[in-house]
Every structure is written in C-alpha cells, then in structure tokens.
Amino acid sequence: MLAPTSHPWAAGDSLGAYLTKRGVSRRDFLTFCGEMTAMLGLSSALTPKVAAALTAVKRPSVIWLQLQECTGCVESVLRTAEPTIGDLVLDVISLDYQHTLMAAAGHAVEKALADTIAANKGQYVLLVTGSVPTKDDGIYCTIAGRTARDILEEAAADAAAIIAIGACAHWGSVQAARPNPTGAVGVAEIIKNKPVVNVTGCPPIGDVVTATVVHFLTFGRVPDLDPDGRPMFAYGSRIHDQCPRRAHYDAGQYVEAFDDEGARKGWCLYHVGCKGPATFSPCPIFQWNTRTSWPIGAGHPCIGCTERGFWDTMAPFYGRLPDVGGFPVERTADTIGLGLAVGATAGVAAHAIATGIHQARARRKLPVVDIDKKEESGHGQD
Amino acid sequence: MSAPRRPTAPAVKALESRKRFALSHKVAPPKGNYRWVYLWEWPIRTMHWIAVLCIVTLATTGFYIGRPYFMTSGEASSHYLMGWVRFIHFAAAGVLVATAVIRFYWLFAGNQYERWPALFPVRPRDWVNLVKQIKFYLLITPEEAPTYLGHNPLQQLSYTAMYGVALVQVLTGFAMYGQSNPGGFFYATTDWIVRLFGGIQPVHFVHHVLTWWFIIFVPFHLYLAIRADHMERTGTISSIISGGRFVNKDIDYVDSDIV
Numbered sequence: 001m002l003a004p005t006s007h008p009w010a011a012g013d014s015l016g017a018y019l020t021k022r023g024v025s026r027r028d029f030l031t032f033c034g035e036m037t038a039m040l041g042l043s044s045a046l047t048p049k050v051a052a053a054l055t056a057v058k059r060p061s062v063i064w065l066q067l068q069e070c071t072g073c074v075e076s077v078l079r080t081a082e083p084t085i086g087d088l089v090l091d092v093i094s095l096d097y098q099h100t101l102m103a104a105a106g107h108a109v110e111k112a113l114a115d116t117i118a119a120n121k122g123q124y125v126l127l128v129t130g131s132v133p134t135k136d137d138g139i140y141c142t143i144a145g146r147t148a149r150d151i152l153e154e155a156a157a158d159a160a161a162i163i164a165i166g167a168c169a170h171w172g173s174v175q176a177a178r179p180n181p182t183g184a185v186g187v188a189e190i191i192k193n194k195p196v197v198n199v200t201g202c203p204p205i206g207d208v209v210t211a212t213v214v215h216f217l218t219f220g221r222v223p224d225l226d227p228d229g230r231p232m233f234a235y236g237s238r239i240h241d242q243c244p245r246r247a248h249y250d251a252g253q254y255v256e257a258f259d260d261e262g263a264r265k266g267w268c269l270y271h272v273g274c275k276g277p278a279t280f281s282p283c284p285i286f287q288w289n290t291r292t293s294w295p296i297g298a299g300h301p302c303i304g305c306t307e308r309g310f311w312d313t314m315a316p317f318y319g320r321l322p323d324v325g326g327f328p329v330e331r332t333a334d335t336i337g338l339g340l341a342v343g344a345t346a347g348v349a350a351h352a353i354a355t356g357i358h359q360a361r362a363r364r365k366l367p368v369v370d371i372d373k374k375e376e377s378g379h380g381q382d
Numbered sequence: 383m384s385a386p387r388r389p390t391a392p393a394v395k396a397l398e399s400r401k402r403f404a405l406s407h408k409v410a411p412p413k414g415n416y417r418w419v420y421l422w423e424w425p426i427r428t429m430h431w432i433a434v435l436c437i438v439t440l441a442t443t444g445f446y447i448g449r450p451y452f453m454t455s456g457e458a459s460s461h462y463l464m465g466w467v468r469f470i471h472f473a474a475a476g477v478l479v480a481t482a483v484i485r486f487y488w489l490f491a492g493n494q495y496e497r498w499p500a501l502f503p504v505r506p507r508d509w510v511n512l513v514k515q516i517k518f519y520l521l522i523t524p525e526e527a528p529t530y531l532g533h534n535p536l537q538q539l540s541y542t543a544m545y546g547v548a549l550v551q552v553l554t555g556f557a558m559y560g561q562s563n564p565g566g567f568f569y570a571t572t573d574w575i576v577r578l579f580g581g582i583q584p585v586h587f588v589h590h591v592l593t594w595w596f597i598i599f600v601p602f603h604l605y606l607a608i609r610a611d612h613m614e615r616t617g618t619i620s621s622i623i624s625g626g627r628f629v630n631k632d633i634d635y636v637d638s639d640i641v
C-alpha cells in the first residue's frame with residue numbers, strides 16, 4: 001500500500017478532490033462506486049448518489065485501535081496486490097491513529113489519540129481490531145501502561161460509529177477459545193450503550209470493511225445488521241448457499257481425502273469438514289486479495305471463522321460434527337451411538353435368555369401335570 | 383375344567399425325565415375369565431405406524447445427510463442425490479410434525495389411556511409401581527408386575543421421553559432448516575434454539591446424536607413388546623393393530639380409573 005502519510009488528505013478537502021490529487025480517474029472512481037453499491041446490496045440506480053456523496057465527503061476522523069490481536073486483520077484489510085481505491089479510502093482511515101502504521105512513536109502517538117478524541121467529539125469513526133481481556137483487571141493487554149478496556153472505553157465514549165473488525169473484536173476469537181485464560185471478550189461486550197458493527201472473520205475480507213465505511217460515509221449511518229451485529233449485506237447468507245461447489249453437494253459428489261479424484265475434480269468439501277453450511281459470510285463472492293482466491297476455492301474446507309465461538313464449535317476443522325469431549329480416546333458420536341445400539345440389542349438378547357432360564361426354573365417347581373392330556377382353552381368361560 | 387388325572391407310574395417316570403429338560407415343557411394356555419379391552423383408538427394406531435415409517439425414513443436419510451455413504455460420478459448436473467435425500471428428509475419431517483399435531487390434539491380428545499394424564503406417572507402409587515416394574519424387569523421379583531391396562535409407569539416415562547426427544551429433534555431440525563433463509567419464518571422462530579445451543583454446529587450434533595436415541599429405542603421397544611406378548615398372553619402386540627387386548631376379568635387393573 002501507499003504510505004498514508006505520503007499524500008495526506010488535508011482536512012477540509014473533499015474525497016473527490018483528494019482522489020483527483022492521487023491521480024484516480026473519474027471512470028475508475030465510478031467503477032469503484034458501482035462495486036460498492038452492488039456489494040452493499042443496493043440498487044445500481046443509487047450509484048450516482050453514492051458517487052456524489054463520496055465525492056463531497058470531508059475527511060473523516062478515524063481512530064483504529066489494535067487491542068489483543070495478531071495484526072492479521074490489518075494485513076487482510078490493507079494488503080492487496082496493487083493499491084485500489086478502496087485502499088485509498090482506507091489510507092484515509094488510518095490517518096489519525098493506527099499505532100502499527102503511524103510514523104510517529106511513543107508519547108507522540110498517545111498524544112495523537114487524545115487530541116483526535118478531543119477535537120472530534122461525537123464525529124470520529126472508531127475501528128477496533130482485537131479483543132479485550134477482562135481477567136485480573138485486564139492486565140493481559142496494556143498499551144502505554146493502560147489496559148485495553150480503559151483505552152476502548154475512552155475512545156468509544158465519543159465515537160460516531162464503532163466498527164469491530166475481525167473475530168477477536170467480535171467475540172474474542174482464539175484467545176477466547178476454551179478455557180479463555182485471559183477472559184477475552186469482544187467489543188460489544190464492553191461497549192453496551194452504543195451499536196457495534198461486527199465485520200467479523202479471522203480475518204475479515206477487506207472489501208467488507210471498505211463497504212461498511214463507504215456506507216457510513218454515504219448515508220451517515222451504519223448498514224443494516226443481523227442479530228449478532230454483522231452487516232446484512234455481507235453476512236446475510238450462508239457460504240453453502242452461494243458456493244460454486246454446491247452443485248457437487250446436491251449431486252452427491254464429495255472429496256473424501258485431499259489427494260483423491262474428487263479433490264482434483266473440485267467436488268464438495270462437506271465430507272472433509274466444510275463448515276460452509278454453518279457459516280454466514282460473503283467469501284464466495286468477495287474473495288481475498290483482489291478476488292484472487294478464497295479457502296474453498298483453493299480446495300480447503302471452510303472453518304466457519306465468521307461465526308461466534310468458532311474455535312470451539314466448528315472444531316474439528318476436518319470433521320463434520322463436534323467431537324464428544326471428555327473421553328481419553330477420541331471417539332465420535334457415531335462410534336458411541338453404534339456401540340450403544342449394539343449393546344442394547346445384546347442386552348435385550350441377554351435379558352431374553354435370563355427370562356427363559358428363569359421361566360424354566362420356575363416351571364420345574366410346579367407340580368407335575370400330564371401335559372399330553374388335552375386341555376381346554378383358557379379363553380372364554382371356565 | 384376337570385382336575386388333572388393322577389398319572390400312572392410309567393407316565394410319572396417319563397415326566398420326571400422330561401422335567402430335567404424344563405425348556406421342553408409346554409406352557410399351559412392362559413385360563414380364566416377374559417374380556418377384550420379397547421385401548422388404542424384408530425387415530426393413535428394410525429399415528430403409531432406413520433411415525434414408524436417417518437422415523438425409519440428420517441433416520442436413514444438423516445444419516446446419509448450426516449455422512450454421505452455413497453456417491454455419484456460424472457457430471458454434477460446429471461445427479462441430484464443429496465438433493466433428493468434432503469427433500470425426502472424434509473418431507474418425512476413434515477409428515478411427522480403433522481402426526482405430532484394430531485397426537486397433541488388427541489392428548490385432550492382421546493380416551494383415558496391416550497389422554498395427557500396417562501403420560502405422566504405422577505400419582506404416588508405410580509412411583510411404587512415404577513419400582514415394582516423395574517424389579518420385575520431386573521428379574522428380582524419376576525412374578526409381581528403391576529397390572530396396567532394401558533401403559534405402566536415405566537412405559538409412561540419412556541414413551542413420554544420419546545415424545546420429548548422427538549420434540550427436540552423437530553426443533554433442532556427446523557433450526558437447521560431455517561438457516562438457508564435468514565429472516566424467514568423458520569429462521570426467525572428457531573433463532574433462540576441456535577443461541578441456546580451456542581451455534582448451529584452443536585444443533586447439528588444434538589440432532590445427529592438423538593437419532594441414535596431413536597435407533598437404540600428400537601431393540602428395547604420390540605423386545606419388550608414381544609416379551610410381554612409372549613409372557614402375558616394377552617395379545618399385546620395385536621393391540622397396536624386391532625386396538626385392544628384380552629385381559630383377565632379377575633385381575634384388578636391399576637389404571638382402570640385414571641381420567
């Protein structure tokens with residue numbers, strides 16, 4: 001990407017003026033607006049409106065907090081093969097505070113954060129990657145001596161919109177997997193008095209972040225969200241229902257091992273643990289790295305990274321159903337089920353034998369009768 | 383009925399030798415004053431057999447969905463195997479739900495053996511009889527089974543549990559079904575289940591595991607029905623076909639009074 005500080009977007013400049021300065025043609029810009037409009041699930045008739053709104057938009061003040069995380073989200077969002085207009089919009093976003101990308105260091109950085117908050121109360125967009133550890137007073141993630149929780153609460157208090165990027169900011173991700181030693185939680189569990197947009201995934205697709213920001217810049221509000229706070233335009237349907245391998249699923253054609261015939265033919269990965277049927281995400285459409293590829297496209301089953309709790313609930317990643325925990329030997333539900341069914345059958349057979357033996361014994365105790373003598377039927381009147 | 387004749391000496395000897403092979407004794411046919419009681423009205427019997435068909439279909443197709451045990455080859459466009467299997471699963475699920483609705487109605491409209499109080503062993507004597515019934519099956523006191531016309535407390539518990547499991551199966555089934563259409567009717571009405579289980583994967587898991595519950599139920603159910611039919615000689619198995627069985631007039635049945 002182009003370094004954010006090399007061509008600064010001056011305060012007061014519109015985005016249109018800034019992009020012209022950066023050598024972006026009107027045609028490219030309109031193409032970008034068209035893509036964003038489509039991505040947001042809006043009618044193409046709205047493209048001129050999006051373009052007009054974006055052209056006129058003044059430099060937004062944006063703070064990007066990185067808390068307990070691995071920086072993978074930053075990579076996913078900012079790194080592409082070549083800089084796109086989306087990147088430029090995101091360059092803009094990284095301007096005020098982004099401690100990994102900022103040129104400044106030390107106290108200057110912390111001052112930038114405080115100044116931005118003070119100067120733009122109620123106006124800035126807050127992006128957050130990473131979770132917030134809550135155990136032991138949050139000591140497991142501190143920046144400049146302050147806990148992640150402290151920094152987040154302060155920055156969130158005056159934000160116009162809060163966008164939680166990635167699975168960590170959504171619900172805690174890998175550090176929140178059982179047993180969650182640091183008590184990691186997502187942004188929405190700390191900031192309860194404001195809506196939090198969860199652009200989730202491990203990492204999320206950069207385009208979804210861009211589109212969410214574009215929506216905010218264009219309409220002045222965040223897009224429609226699902227019950228888990230995820231933008232509907234991106235997380236509104238399952239991977240399984242948009243997957244290019246779906247025809248193989250319906251036909252009954254499955255990869256059984258990663259080097260088999262089915263794998264070479266691009267069959268469905270259901271059998272090797274694909275969580276596409278349990279995962280809401282736009283991966284098949286948006287893809288990664290300027291639409292180069294995505295996991296299922298590359299032959300790897302989906303691991304369900306856009307779903308809350310996926311490290312626990314989607315595991316094992318190469319098996320369809322969760323393992324039964326607590327057993328020393330790894331036994332799947334079916335082995336146990338089959339064992340019980342066989343056991344039940346054997347049990348009733350044993351019981352039948354025991355009953356037979358018991359009856360035989362009981363009969364021996366009965367007085368001897370002439371069994372060959374014809375007896376009356378027991379039914380009816382005696 | 384005339385008293386058995388005193389056996390002659392050689393006959394006694396023959397009988398004595400036979401006695402050692404007790405299994406070869408012929409069992410005397412039941413004696414006494416019999417009457418036929420009508421227990422299961424036609425809606426219950428019809429529902430029973432429809433449920434059997436549905437559950438067999440659902441378990442078979444369900445396990446295929448869970449682990450597709452055979453595959454097709456060639457062009458994907460010329461096959462729709464999983465598509466049809468899922469279609470049959472959902473269709474059978476619909477039939478099962480329809481019968482469940484009628485069964486629910488029949489909890490209030492049926493006779494005393496079919497109504498909802500007959501499903502719950504809540505009276506104090508039921509608990510006493512439950513213990514007796516368990517002792518009976520464990521062959522501790524195999525001669526002293528409590529006598530019920532309809533279901534004994536142990537049966538009440540296990541059949542009511544079956545209804546409960548079927549309900550969970552239906553709920554989890556529709557929760558998975560709703561996923562393909564977020565915001566749709568099934569999605570909206572089953573969202574709480576997905577939350578309750580902490581994700582859709584645990585829902586799949588529960589749905590899958592409970593299928594084994596149905597399968598494990600089968601040997602128990604068949605065995606106990608055949609056993610009762612064989613030992614009590616009251617035509618128990620026939621009662622799910624004809625609706626009734628023959629019971630001894632002289633026996634005081636525990637549940638002849640339940641409402």
Ligand code: HEM
Binds near residue numbers: 587593
């Ligand atoms: C006795 C009743 C039922 C049995 C034994 C049964 C069995 C199964 C089994 C074993 C699976 C595979 C689970 C997995 O591995 O993910 C399954 C899947 C499923 N069942 Fe059932 N099921 C029953 C009733 C229902 C009902 C009432 C519905 C309601 C619509 C339903 C809907 C589904 C759905 C949606 C799936 C997942 C299909 C998919 O992943 O595409 N089932 N069932």
Ligand code: SF4
Binds near residue numbers: 241
């Ligand atoms: S590869 Fe995964 S998402 Fe695609 S059709 Fe198969 S199971 Fe569904």
